[in-house]
Amino acid sequence: MPVQPTIVGNAVLVVIDIQKSAFMDDKAGIPIMPGYRANMERARGVVDAAHGAGIPVVFIQEIHRRDMVDYGRELDGTEDVHCMEGEPGTPPAFEEMGRLPGDYFIHKRRYSAFFGTELEILLKGLKAQTLILIGGLTDVCVHYTFADGHQNDYYCRVIADCVGGSSLAAHEASLRAMEYLQTGAVLTADQIMAELGGRSAAAA
Amino acid sequence: MPVQPTIVGNAVLVVIDIQKSAFMDDKAGIPIMPGYRANMERARGVVDAAHGAGIPVVFIQEIHRRDMVDYGRELDGTEDVHCMEGEPGTPPAFEEMGRLPGDYFIHKRRYSAFFGTELEILLKGLKAQTLILIGGLTDVCVHYTFADGHQNDYYCRVIADCVGGSSLAAHEASLRAMEYLQTGAVLTADQIMAELGGRSAAAA
Amino acid sequence: MPVQPTIVGNAVLVVIDIQKSAFMDDKAGIPIMPGYRANMERARGVVDAAHGAGIPVVFIQEIHRRDMVDYGRELDGTEDVHCMEGEPGTPPAFEEMGRLPGDYFIHKRRYSAFFGTELEILLKGLKAQTLILIGGLTDVCVHYTFADGHQNDYYCRVIADCVGGSSLAAHEASLRAMEYLQTGAVLTADQIMAELGGRSAAAA
Amino acid sequence: MPVQPTIVGNAVLVVIDIQKSAFMDDKAGIPIMPGYRANMERARGVVDAAHGAGIPVVFIQEIHRRDMVDYGRELDGTEDVHCMEGEPGTPPAFEEMGRLPGDYFIHKRRYSAFFGTELEILLKGLKAQTLILIGGLTDVCVHYTFADGHQNDYYCRVIADCVGGSSLAAHEASLRAMEYLQTGAVLTADQIMAELGGRSAAAA
Numbered sequence A, B, C, D: 001m002p003v004q005p006t007i008v009g010n011a012v013l014v015v016i017d018i019q020k021s022a023f024m025d026d027k028a029g030i031p032i033m034p035g036y037r038a039n040m041e042r043a044r045g046v047v048d049a050a051h052g053a054g055i056p057v058v059f060i061q062e063i064h065r066r067d068m069v070d071y072g073r074e075l076d077g078t079e080d081v082h083c084m085e086g087e088p089g090t091p092p093a094f095e096e097m098g099r100l101p102g103d104y105f106i107h108k109r110r111y112s113a114f115f116g117t118e119l120e121i122l123l124k125g126l127k128a129q130t131l132i133l134i135g136g137l138t139d140v141c142v143h144y145t146f147a148d149g150h151q152n153d154y155y156c157r158v159i160a161d162c163v164g165g166s167s168l169a170a171h172e173a174s175l176r177a178m179e180y181l182q183t184g185a186v187l188t189a190d191q192i193m194a195e196l197g198g199r200s201a202a203a204a
Helices: A036-053 A119-125 A138-151 A168-181 A189-203 B036-053 B119-125 B138-151 B168-181 B189-203 C036-053 C119-125 C138-151 C168-181 C189-203 D036-053 D119-125 D138-151 D168-181 D189-203
Strands: A010-016 A057-062 A104-108 A128-136 A155-164 B010-016 B057-062 B104-108 B128-136 B155-164 C010-016 C057-062 C104-108 C128-136 C155-164 D010-016 D057-062 D104-108 D128-136 D155-164
Touching: A010 A036, A010 A138, A036 A057, A036 A128, A036 A155, A036 A189, A057 A119, A057 A138, A104 A119, A119 A128, A128 A138, A138 A155, A138 A168, A138 B138, A138 B168, A155 A168, A155 A189, A168 B138, A168 B168, B010 B036, B010 B138, B036 B057, B036 B128, B036 B155, B036 B189, B057 B119, B057 B138, B104 B119, B119 B128, B128 B138, B138 B155, B138 B168, B155 B168, B155 B189, C010 C036, C010 C138, C036 C057, C036 C128, C036 C155, C036 C189, C057 C119, C057 C138, C104 C119, C119 C128, C128 C138, C138 C155, C138 C168, C138 D138, C138 D168, C155 C168, C155 C189, C168 D138, C168 D168, D010 D036, D010 D138, D036 D057, D036 D128, D036 D155, D036 D189, D057 D119, D057 D138, D104 D119, D119 D128, D128 D138, D138 D155, D138 D168, D155 D168, D155 D189
Parallel strands: A010 A057, A010 A128, A057 A104, A128 A155, B010 B057, B010 B128, B057 B104, B128 B155, C010 C057, C010 C128, C057 C104, C128 C155, D010 D057, D010 D128, D057 D104, D128 D155
Antiparallel strands: none
16 A cells, blocks of 8 residues: 555656667666566557656767766676667667657766756746656666656656566565555556546546 | 685675664564564674774764754655654664774764765775675665666675565565675575685685 | 745755854864844844745765765865764754744755755755755855755755855855846845745744 | 976866857857956967866867756846857857867756766766866856865865856956965966976977
């Protein structure tokens, strides 16, 4: 039983690192779980629903300079060189996600979308209280963005079948960790689309 | 096989939220895994080894004001009221951990020891490059401190048998997540004490 | 003509670095302008007015560890060693300022009260929109706290005769700089006390 | 007499908000002092000297979205709508400044180049210790970037005849405020070019 309503105040949809590579066969650099691509394709429906409900959409892109000055410690672990500027998989999947002109775009150099970015500036400008997260990796960029959103006092929601992890086990563990932080945080695409659809109808 | 040496440059031991409650029977507010207390008791050996090797020790305490103004979203999930100022379990376990006069102390209001604290100021002052993490919860404060340390370019290490989680499954999942970020990050108390002992001998 | 009302939404009074040294003859370490002490004494009236109006009061203290690890670059300029822990001038001037039990207290290691502190966490918890600043130095801690408050979207006000600078010229230049950022930001003690008194009466 | 050498460790040149508008007749939105354009033209020599000495150059651009969501409180003061995306004065003055392919570029939404940006990530990647600042406004973006650089432990230098203020008085007051923070911080173009030229010769 959720402690809080699914959406409190103004909601914002944050599309985390759904980049061209998600729709390519070669994901060199980052491991992904089975079904990753299907979850990214399903995410499109949530973007459309947010557009329909008049909810701001923010596209986040991880990107690193080709001189590799801004990878920090990101190559000390499982991930190899990834999201490099100029590579074919690095641009945001704007077409696949149905981006509209009024959508926002922010790039980042680290995992959390709050770290070293203007996201908090934008969210304050939008007077956002609830963040809806989709994208990848569930156990890296989504999880750490959720944690920072949580610590910044946002109501955070994550759409379980519109995020994908480095492995199925890591994906599920991070969903449990997010649910631990905010009861009712983990939703399905159907649930959030119904919620947004209701808002859309009410606004019409 | 670790990508980096266990300790790079100056190391700092960060003792996360080992508070009096860890040694009390009633941990009201926060779930803990079996063996939690034993791991906290084992942590004392790592603190002693750091002292012996001349490595700075930073005690972190989570504490919340009694008017509850600074809990943020921390009561929206699994955790109940916790770490409240004035409660018997809230003071740091300085005696149990063998704190020495030159050790540092920082309190925090959120999960990550970097969030809204002076930790980064202190680490820059200490010219630290490697962080060694012990304490709890593995899957909350330790994990999110590790993630922020990682994003701030520190070499991060976590001592698996000196941290404790909200459940065994959550503990293990977070250890795997930290190892994912930095290969070789997860060590045992014996391993880090041997490493620190070697430094101590070399310095003598 | 101010662009915005003097107080928008919830206000918070931020008392910056009014420490025991302000009421001592020896201010070793930091230069102060003529009339500094009189302005600090006048500040008491604003604290009382905030208490009367039910406006939260946050006391900020600059303090540095005796091992000097956290001075950063603060000794590279005009200021000498200052605000050291354990020195008689370093404790907050709680008695002189009439601190009440419900007031908040935050220490800092740098000039801006936002830098490496929990201030933003507290202000979010209080749902603050307007910050009223008193204390010192006008041209250092007050000015940089104002700038950060401004950049964090707060309506910022500074009470000209309740702040004091390193010199009269520096004090006046910083007041002009704050007025440049937010028209109507610079007020007198009489003006803000009238404003707060009106709120108090309205609430009664 | 400076407390510290002019350049300590690795230096980085930060070119703050030298945008096309600096070389246009209409600076709508922001007041500027007499001689502003001449100082911006002089800045080119410092950029060239940095290139010659192999010192990284970071171009900073202030830019705001056309829907005005990210202006924060920036329109509450003296400045009118400024640096809007799509306006002719908003692009960085890359041509006038002689930008080279290896130079860095970061945009910002607030005054300090550290606020809500990746600047600290980049500086850590470059292992920078000294920041050399040129651009504008002396009393706004340059001053607040200097203050944040200072608080982040960087050695900060500002080139007095390559920065321009909102008025001559404000320009001079901010230079004095920066010199107050770090003695020897305020230099001329000739001085820094001689320093960089010496480094270039030594490296050759």
